[in-house]
Amino acid sequence: MNFSAWSIRNPIAPILGFFMLMVLGWQSFNALPITRFPNIDVPLVAVTVAQSGAAPAEMESQITKEIEDAVAGITGVKNIISSVTDGVSTTAVEFSMDVPTEKAVQDVKDAIDQIRGDLPGDIESPIVTRIDVEGQAIMTFAVSNPNMTIEELSWFVDDTITRSLQGRPGIGRVDRYGGADREIRVELDPVKLDSFGITASAVNQQLRATNTDLGAGRSSIGAGEQAIRTLGDASTVADLATTTIALPTGQHVRLGDLGEVKDTYEELRSFSRYDGEQVVTFAVFRAKGASEVSVAEVVNETLDQIRATNPDVYMTLVDDTVYYTYGNYEAALHTLIEGALLAVLVVLAFLKNWRATLIAAVALPLSAVPTFWVMDMLGFSLNLVSFLAITLATGILVDDAIVEIENIARHIRMGKTPYRAAIEAADEIGLAVIATTFTIVAVFVPVSFMPGIPGQYFRQFGLTVAIAVLFSLLVARLITPMMAAYLMRDKDAHEEDQKDGWIMTGYLGFVRRTLKARYLTLLGAIGILAVSVYFMIQIPGSFIPPEDVSRIPMSVELPPGSTLEETDRTTLAMVDAIKDVDGVANVFVLGGASPTGDLDVRRASLTVLLDKLDHSLLGKLTDIGKTIPFVGDYIPDRVAEGRLRPQAEIEAEIFTLLAAVPDVRAFKLNDRGERDISFSILSTNEADLNVAVARLEAALRSDPLLAQVASEGALPRPEVQITPRLEEAARLGITTSQIAEVVRVATLGDGDAALAKIGLDDRLIPVRVRLNDAAREDLGRIEALKITTASGATVPLSTVADVRIAEGPSMVDRLNRERRATIGANLPVGVALGTASARFKEITDGVELPPSVRVAEAGDAEIQAELTASFGNAMIMGLMLVLTVLILLFKSVIQPFTILFSL
Numbered sequence: 001m002n003f004s005a006w007s008i009r010n011p012i013a014p015i016l017g018f019f020m021l022m023v024l025g026w027q028s029f030n031a032l033p034i035t036r037f038p039n040i041d042v043p044l045v046a047v048t049v050a051q052s053g054a055a056p057a058e059m060e061s062q063i064t065k066e067i068e069d070a071v072a073g074i075t076g077v078k079n080i081i082s083s084v085t086d087g088v089s090t091t092a093v094e095f096s097m098d099v100p101t102e103k104a105v106q107d108v109k110d111a112i113d114q115i116r117g118d119l120p121g122d123i124e125s126p127i128v129t130r131i132d133v134e135g136q137a138i139m140t141f142a143v144s145n146p147n148m149t150i151e152e153l154s155w156f157v158d159d160t161i162t163r164s165l166q167g168r169p170g171i172g173r174v175d176r177y178g179g180a181d182r183e184i185r186v187e188l189d190p191v192k193l194d195s196f197g198i199t200a201s202a203v204n205q206q207l208r209a210t211n212t213d214l215g216a217g218r219s220s221i222g223a224g225e226q227a228i229r230t231l232g233d234a235s236t237v238a239d240l241a242t243t244t245i246a247l248p249t250g251q252h253v254r255l256g257d258l259g260e261v262k263d264t265y266e267e268l269r270s271f272s273r274y275d276g277e278q279v280v281t282f283a284v285f286r287a288k289g290a291s292e293v294s295v296a297e298v299v300n301e302t303l304d305q306i307r308a309t310n311p312d313v314y315m316t317l318v319d320d321t322v323y324y325t326y327g328n329y330e331a332a333l334h335t336l337i338e339g340a341l342l343a344v345l346v347v348l349a350f351l352k353n354w355r356a357t358l359i360a361a362v363a364l365p366l367s368a369v370p371t372f373w374v375m376d377m378l379g380f381s382l383n384l385v386s387f388l389a390i391t392l393a394t395g396i397l398v399d400d401a402i403v404e405i406e407n408i409a410r411h412i413r414m415g416k417t418p419y420r421a422a423i424e425a426a427d428e429i430g431l432a433v434i435a436t437t438f439t440i441v442a443v444f445v446p447v448s449f450m451p452g453i454p455g456q457y458f459r460q461f462g463l464t465v466a467i468a469v470l471f472s473l474l475v476a477r478l479i480t481p482m483m484a485a486y487l488m489r490d491k492d493a494h495e496e497d498q499k500d501g502w503i504m505t506g507y508l509g510f511v512r513r514t515l516k517a518r519y520l521t522l523l524g525a526i527g528i529l530a531v532s533v534y535f536m537i538q539i540p541g542s543f544i545p546p547e548d549v550s551r552i553p554m555s556v557e558l559p560p561g562s563t564l565e566e567t568d569r570t571t572l573a574m575v576d577a578i579k580d581v582d583g584v585a586n587v588f589v590l591g592g593a594s595p596t597g598d599l600d601v602r603r604a605s606l607t608v609l610l611d612k613l614d615h616s617l618l619g620k621l622t623d624i625g626k627t628i629p630f631v632g633d634y635i636p637d638r639v640a641e642g643r644l645r646p647q648a649e650i651e652a653e654i655f656t657l658l659a660a661v662p663d664v665r666a667f668k669l670n671d672r673g674e675r676d677i678s679f680s681i682l683s684t685n686e687a688d689l690n691v692a693v694a695r696l697e698a699a700l701r702s703d704p705l706l707a708q709v710a711s712e713g714a715l716p717r718p719e720v721q722i723t724p725r726l727e728e729a730a731r732l733g734i735t736t737s738q739i740a741e742v743v744r745v746a747t748l749g750d751g752d753a754a755l756a757k758i759g760l761d762d763r764l765i766p767v768r769v770r771l772n773d774a775a776r777e778d779l780g781r782i783e784a785l786k787i788t789t790a791s792g793a794t795v796p797l798s799t800v801a802d803v804r805i806a807e808g809p810s811m812v813d814r815l816n817r818e819r820r821a822t823i824g825a826n827l828p829v830g831v832a833l834g835t836a837s838a839r840f841k842e843i844t845d846g847v848e849l850p851p852s853v854r855v856a857e858a859g860d861a862e863i864q865a866e867l868t869a870s871f872g873n874a875m876i877m878g879l880m881l882v883l884t885v886l887i888l889l890f891k892s893v894i895q896p897f898t899i900l901f902s903l
Contacts, residue, residue: 026371138319145313171287186262200771241254271591273571273575274589389468403429550610585611684852711822752767
């Protein structure tokens, strides 16, 4: 059926059809979420287990390995990544992309339920959650109020800000960093405990048993029914201090006589500072599929309402990725419009007829705008990748229309009316237009189905191009001939001289010469192909090129054994060193946690926020002009509208200044919180792993293509080790778990879930019982802790155990049930990821490593390797599809192969 002829004879139907498509496309364009990159959906599940006071070594053997073995047998598991720190074990289970995330979460939950009985009894219930790989916060705020304590400010964030934001459209979650929760602390005096003959553990157990409100059944007194409640909860801190504690001797003592009862906040294990001032921060994460720009508007609107009712609370925007997302959106939109205008001007320059140009130009909006409707139905977003696809397709969208118009003009020159010429010309080249369109679709569609994370990025790219090109085919077959039939005139085909122009004359002359020297032409083509392939191989590869985003995130690490106070002092010194650097606006510090979220008091994340970059076109032209000899002297100076120094230059100055800060290791991270290049060192033998890391790190640091080489792994730290003397302990009826519980409660307090609670100000406040700080700083006091024997008597800890200071791992990283250390580096300016990765492998191949050690790509290097392999397969599949389409359309083999070889 000749659809073009039908459209020419029935113009109303295609006009109405495309009018509806334009309306739907425009509505979808306004409704599509605006994000920086496409939504990534990776089936990734985390299992988190907390055990108060547990060291990484014990958690690895008793919890982490058990979990890893349980989930390893689940169908579709790709990688198992575990991280163990003090009191917390986190295992991330990555599944193949074809496994639905909901099924992955349920399978992991079932596996954990099956081994729950094999895990230690004093752990908190394992938490199984889905990990969102788009989990970077889009906005981070610092909250301060000089009239509030750190605990009051934290409660304001939790109770007022978080509750106001949660549930608003597009907001996924709100996390608080820094600050501290309120708690009632009972700091026991070890001397008084000894004099009364009671242990901290016994005091804690009595408080937990007596200070609580419980349901006690139901009664039917009189004519009605009543609930029975047992009310034992203290109503004030003073009442709690008067709680009676039973002594082993049968006597009694008040809780306040055993130590001090304070209404305070929990022991600080993290902090946040903004320009050196202590603050409480909160970060806002968008829900999956939500628009970053829309979420930012909702957040700002909500916070403005909170500011109106709480004028003394200052909420300062610390970090904001939405600014750059919207900037990329506007830049991509402008580029798309500019490209469309240039395409129209080029068409006008060659066709030299305003009617023909108008007909060709109409193909652009009629093809591009309806594409947004299909993008909306497929769940796409407006991001760098989708805009790149539409911009790339801009020139392609008018190709079919130009071919149609040119052929119609040729038929008009043959003496036919525009109406007749449009019908016959469209029918004549219909096969060629369809073949062109479907070959383009055949190239881009396979790119959309690449596996892994690269496939998630390129899915929107390939499908968007294919959809836009298919709409351009509809326009070329339905709208272009119809408009030509009714708009073009007989004179349009004769407005210019029928003789070929200078471009066509030159081209035809070149073709004649190549046909006369066929073998030389063929030899030249092969030579050009060989040279092109050679230089293509030499081009270094990269995953995501670096951008100037006016922020420099970095990881800060102190020596093992450092305290949170030392981390705070060190980061303050770093802030003082760099705050006056030209281009630095603010510095934000989050202490007590690594950039990946691992809790560790000797680590911190430091983010240097720069002044916004000057993006004005006039500024760029002025800067370029000033570099021209002689001319630059006459160009007047201008007032900059932002930062002029490039981010790389500021980075170099910052790290030069930070090199003078002692006892700290700091290195830059990319926007995804990772090193520019990183490799995993794996082994089942911890000693071999440490040897391999030391050798590799020393070899890599000497290479100029790698900057700030540093390893991350289980560095040894000082720790107090208690080794029970089993025979003596058994004789007294004392178990190892009993010893651990007594020491844990005395030095740290019981686990959060096991703490007594007191109702104050309409909320439950935990009551933490432990020894005072002075007792925790004295090894002798720990040795003197009393342990209750089977007979009810108490003996010092030193009677049944040896207490000494030794070394143990500060944290444990594991990958696929092996110990892992990571060696990472940053890339100097001008060095691509592919070049550095090849150099990294070359160096590691030259280092002698223990037999149990192997090196594996990680981070961007792993994704780049996967992208290279997947893209090659997609290109081969695309060529095969192109050949198939051409053979089906031409019903021949020779012509399709001839066309294919032109690629």
